Amino acid sequence: MAGDIARLDLALRRRSMYGYAIGMAVYAFVIVALYPSFKNDTSLDKFTEDGSTVAALFGASGPLTTPSGWLNANLYANFVPLVVLLLTIGYGASSLAGQDEDGTLALIATLPVSRRRIALQKVATMALQAVPVSLATVLCVLAGRGFDLAIGTSGLVGVTIGSLLLGIDFGAIAMLVGAVTGSRGTTLGVTSALAAAAYLVSSLAPVVSWLHPARYTSLFFYAVGDGQVSRGLPLGWAAVLAGVAALAIVGCLLAFDRLDVR
Amino acid sequence: MTEPVVRVESLTRRFGANRGIEQVSFRVRPGEVFGFLGPNGAGKSTTIRLLLGLYRPSFGRIQVFGLDPSCDSVAIHRRVGYLPGELALFPRLTGRQHLDRFARARGLRDHSYRDELVERFTAELDRPVRTLSKGNRQKIGLVLAFMHRPDLLVLDEPTSGLDPLLQNEFISLVRETVSDGRTVFLSSHELDEVQRVVDRLSIIKQGRIIVTDTVEGLRKAAPRTIEFRFASTVTPDAFTGLDGVRVLHCADGRVTLSVTGSVGPLLRAAAILDPVDLTARPADLDELFLSYYRDEAEGVSDGR
Numbered sequence A: 001m002a003g004d005i006a007r008l009d010l011a012l013r014r015r016s017m018y019g020y021a022i023g024m025a026v027y028a029f030v031i032v033a034l035y036p037s038f039k040n041d042t043s044l045d046k047f048t049e050d051g052s053t054v055a056a057l058f059g060a061s062g063p064l065t066t067p068s069g070w071l072n073a074n075l076y077a078n079f080v081p082l083v084v085l086l087l088t089i090g091y092g093a094s095s096l097a098g099q100d101e102d103g104t105l106a107l108i109a110t111l112p113v114s115r116r117r118i119a120l121q122k123v124a125t126m127a128l129q130a131v132p133v134s135l136a137t138v139l140c141v142l143a144g145r146g147f148d149l150a151i152g153t154s155g156l157v158g159v160t161i162g163s164l165l166l167g168i169d170f171g172a173i174a175m176l177v178g179a180v181t182g183s184r185g186t187t188l189g190v191t192s193a194l195a196a197a198a199y200l201v202s203s204l205a206p207v208v209s210w211l212h213p214a215r216y217t218s219l220f221f222y223a224v225g226d227g228q229v230s231r232g233l234p235l236g237w238a239a240v241l242a243g244v245a246a247l248a249i250v251g252c253l254l255a256f257d258r259l260d261v262r
Numbered sequence B: 001m002t003e004p005v006v007r008v009e010s011l012t013r014r015f016g017a018n019r020g021i022e023q024v025s026f027r028v029r030p031g032e033v034f035g036f037l038g039p040n041g042a043g044k045s046t047t048i049r050l051l052l053g054l055y056r057p058s059f060g061r062i063q064v065f066g067l068d069p070s071c072d073s074v075a076i077h078r079r080v081g082y083l084p085g086e087l088a089l090f091p092r093l094t095g096r097q098h099l100d101r102f103a104r105a106r107g108l109r110d111h112s113y114r115d116e117l118v119e120r121f122t123a124e125l126d127r128p129v130r131t132l133s134k135g136n137r138q139k140i141g142l143v144l145a146f147m148h149r150p151d152l153l154v155l156d157e158p159t160s161g162l163d164p165l166l167q168n169e170f171i172s173l174v175r176e177t178v179s180d181g182r183t184v185f186l187s188s189h190e191l192d193e194v195q196r197v198v199d200r201l202s203i204i205k206q207g208r209i210i211v212t213d214t215v216e217g218l219r220k221a222a223p224r225t226i227e228f229r230f231a232s233t234v235t236p237d238a239f240t241g242l243d244g245v246r247v248l249h250c251a252d253g254r255v256t257l258s259v260t261g262s263v264g265p266l267l268r269a270a271a272i273l274d275p276v277d278l279t280a281r282p283a284d285l286d287e288l289f290l291s292y293y294r295d296e297a298e299g300v301s302d303g304r
Helices: A004-038 A042-049 A053-057 A067-076 A079-102 A105-109 A115-129 A131-147 A153-181 A184-204 A209-217 A219-223 A235-258 B044-051 B073-078 B095-105 B112-120 B134-146 B164-179 B191-197 B215-221 B264-272 B285-294
Strands: B006-014 B020-028 B033-037 B059-064 B080-083 B152-156 B183-188 B200-205 B208-214 B224-230 B245-251 B254-259 B275-281
Touching: A004 A067, A004 A079, A004 A115, A004 A131, A004 B095, A042 A053, A053 A184, A067 A079, A067 A131, A067 A153, A079 A105, A079 A115, A079 A131, A079 A153, A079 A184, A105 A115, A115 A131, A115 A153, A115 A235, A131 A153, A153 A184, A153 A219, A153 A235, A184 A209, A184 A219, A219 A235, B006 B044, B020 B044, B020 B059, B020 B200, B020 B208, B033 B044, B033 B191, B044 B059, B044 B152, B044 B183, B073 B080, B080 B134, B095 B112, B095 B134, B112 B134, B112 B164, B134 B152, B134 B164, B164 B183, B164 B191, B183 B191, B191 B285, B200 B215, B200 B285, B208 B215, B215 B285, B264 B275
Parallel strands: B033 B183, B033 B200, B080 B152, B152 B183
Antiparallel strands: B006 B020, B006 B059, B200 B208, B224 B254, B224 B275, B245 B254
């Protein structure tokens, strides 16, 4: 029946989905509540003023005391994508390769459901992994309006969609690598390395001149690294993220069709 | 003759050198219990995964209900119940959650047969499966395989972990299933289990089928053990050249032989040596089975 495999996997991942959402909500609330103490602290802006590489490594560039700068440096340039990726890459690696290694995929793959539908249900589950975390963060950031943290709706929506799409991209890449290799370890290694490289390129590009043109190779740039918190998510960048996800998903469907399920 | 439920022809699947299965052929007829016997690592599970479309063949042809598992797996899976050899369940879910979710995924609404099976196997349903013993997990696997009354059951080492009482229960379930006109394909490395329940069987060794026959047919071909006692010491040379005769033991005037086929030539050869006594034991399927496992040099026959 439609959706049974997705529901099963959601039930198996429920704890981590809600656990991360609660953790992220607590963290986001602390960040939001701290803003009034730092908003007039001009010394903080000096940290990033001269194009500090250290600040850039943590995802912080530009002024830190504006609402969008504060949220960018403390949430959306680093922690939110990190947690989103933990969830989507984690599920992406376990959904096909991990379950195959555990032996449980054989029970699923012998149900009267085509491989393609199995993979699509798992893609949908993967896309849902990061929704609770993202919503919890959004709610806390909205609560920030009570702490002088005024942030535009388009920026908040844009960066939230951007980080969700980023998670879907790397989650889909993890599913693709898992469907090709059948190995959870390889999948986690390859996909995490790709994500780390993309993060470094995007966060260092503003301060390292020779890396500047390379930012277009990083999915982080399209998702959260191009001022999305203040300006929103450009349609073109959303299309790039969606296109990468579509390619990875098609690749995953084709590879899973040929995977030897133990 | 009616169309076979499973038809496998020259099926080959290679995983690098010396692994996988080679030129496997057999047919499973509707309503029979077909055994697939072989030592661990012989290729039983590989063949089963190919039947279910979990693996793709390198060469050869498979048909299940006349369909190709590589492209019609959904239609095949609808009519098949599968128990994997190394059954893995979801550790945090209970038995009941497994049964409910898989029943729903198969669109199974009438749960009466499922509940009957749970009762027969005394399956523990309310604890997370990670806390269950291997045998208790196996019971849940058996219910998952049988609950939708599939036309074909593919059971890989089905009784592993079950106590003798439940093994008997399993065998009566298999008999009921075939008396319903349904078909059972089961693999095992234990001859006892297989000869109690199967109609026909294939023996697979190192990825190749070495014989396919009925249990009765195999019994006819099985070697008898014959022992001669001679008045004086003899050498085994007198017997080693004879067709179908293998010298098991030879010392102090006693010669123990394993014999297949006619005993005439053997008796004539022995008569010359002046035997004082002779004992013969009837055909032993165990000995046959072991001889198939043992004989590296024997030719390979694609029995069907």
